[in-house]
Amino acid sequence: QVQLVQSGPEVKKPGASVTISCKASGYIFSHHAVHWVRQAPGQGLEWMGWINGGSGNTKTSLRLQGRLTITRDTSAATAYMELSGLTSDDTALYYCVREGSSGWHGEFDYWGLGTLVTVTS
Amino acid sequence: SSELTQDPSVSVALGQTVRITCQGDSLRNYDPNWYQQKPGQAPLLVIYGKDHRPSGIPDRFSGSKSGNSASLTITGAQAEDEADYFCNSRDTNGVHWVFGGGTKVTV
Numbered sequence: 001q002v003q004l005v006q007s008g009p010e011v012k013k014p015g016a017s018v019t020i021s022c023k024a025s026g027y028i029f030s031h032h033a034v035h036w037v038r039q040a041p042g043q044g045l046e047w048m049g050w051i052n053g054g055s056g057n058t059k060t061s062l063r064l065q066g067r068l069t070i071t072r073d074t075s076a077a078t079a080y081m082e083l084s085g086l087t088s089d090d091t092a093l094y095y096c097v098r099e100g101s102s103g104w105h106g107e108f109d110y111w112g113l114g115t116l117v118t119v120t121s
Numbered sequence: 122s123s124e125l126t127q128d129p130s131v132s133v134a135l136g137q138t139v140r141i142t143c144q145g146d147s148l149r150n151y152d153p154n155w156y157q158q159k160p161g162q163a164p165l166l167v168i169y170g171k172d173h174r175p176s177g178i179p180d181r182f183s184g185s186k187s188g189n190s191a192s193l194t195i196t197g198a199q200a201e202d203e204a205d206y207f208c209n210s211r212d213t214n215g216v217h218w219v220f221g222g223g224t225k226v227t228v
Binding site: 035044045046047050059061062095102105106107109111113114 | 151152154156158163164165166169170171173175207209210211216217218219220221222223
């Protein structure tokens with residue numbers, strides 16, 4: 001079965017960077033894109049960016065451009081998200097998400113359990 | 122980038138029908154996907170590509186779209202359907218994605 005296992009919670013100081021990993025299993029990693037979505041406490045979902053599991057091409061949201069880096073290691077079937085210049089506004093639950101097979105619709109069919117990032121001085 | 126707009130909340134009596142709407146320019150070109158999120162859980166895909174149900178999703182969930190507006194309908198709402206529901210789609214540029222603000226459904 002498809003699983004996305006994320007790294008553990010992080011506590012960071014303002015201005016620091018955080019890296020979260022997402023290890024995929026149960027499918028061919030290079031056949032699906034991986035997206036990152038975050039959710040601030042009590043808030044809605046925010047799409048952050050994605051990486052093509054095969055080519056490694058990435059796109060990030062305009063809001064996070066310059067601070068967000070998404071990479072992947074196909075040999076380890078793992079995607080990574082690095083967010084720099086953290087502020088308290090970055091305190092959120094960060095999800096890695098698999099894009100499904102429909103192609104055109106871009107549905108997010110499997111979600112990790114989330115990684116809590118807390119930014120505090 | 123474009124936005125998707127959802128009503129913040131809606132209530133439905135047990136066994137009745139509720140429609141959750143989502144509006145935005147991106148929906149003119151791209152079909153919406155819908156996610157259910159219960160407290161403390163990751164979102165769950167319930168409808169993709171406007172009106173397709175993933176395996177395991179009850180058939181009381183259905184989707185539709187017209188122009189720049191889309192709807193998720195729960196026909197015969199159950200207590201376990203109480204949750205937040207989010208729509209999303211590709212952005213108007215096709216390479217970014219966007220989420221609606223979410224609708225809290227109370228049964």
